Amino acid sequence: MPTCRSCHGTYPREYFIHGNGPRKDICQRCGVEKGMIEQSEATMIFDSSLANSRLTLLSRRMSIWLWIMAVWIFWFALFSNISIWISLPVLTVLTIAMLIYHLSGRAKYSAMLSRLTPEHERPPGH
Numbered sequence: 009m010p011t012c013r014s015c016h017g018t019y020p021r022e023y024f025i026h027g028n029g030p031r032k033d034i035c036q037r038c039g040v041e042k043g044m045i046e047q048s049e050a051t052m053i054f055d056s057s058l059a060n061s062r063l064t065l066l067s068r069r070m071s072i073w074l075w076i077m078a079v080w081i082f083w084f085a086l087f088s089n090i091s092i093w094i095s096l097p098v099l100t101v102l103t104i105a106m107l108i109y110h111l112s113g114r115a116k117y118s119a120m121l122s123r124l125t126p127e128h129e130r131p132p133g134h
């Protein structure tokens with residue numbers, strides 16, 4: 009992934025503007041800030057509803073880690089010294105099942121994320 013010459017951020021190729029000279033390796037956000045492109049040309053700067061949808065999708069995907077941490081903290085706080093030989097295997101199996109579910113949903117997540125990504129037409133030579 010290329011690095012922006014202006015902000016030193018690393019982004020996929022679609023996030024960069026096209027051109028030579030001062031436009032080379034400039035991301036769309038820096039291009040808009042420096043007046044090289046118009047806001048409407050910057051297809052990868054999302055409007056707020058699209059950004060919210062993407063953030064919701066990401067947080068829904070990553071919330072499983074929060075659940076796993078919460079369940080384990082809850083277990084350590086309350087059940088760890090009561091009936092360890094019943095609750096610990098149940099919790100371990102539950103954690104493994106959650107991780108398998110998380111990993112199996114990767115293709116669905118990337119498909120939904122690509123549906124929320126604007127179309128990018130890569131010009132020849134890029």
Ligand SMILES: [Zn+2]
Binds near residue numbers: 012017034039
């Ligand atoms: Zn930049």
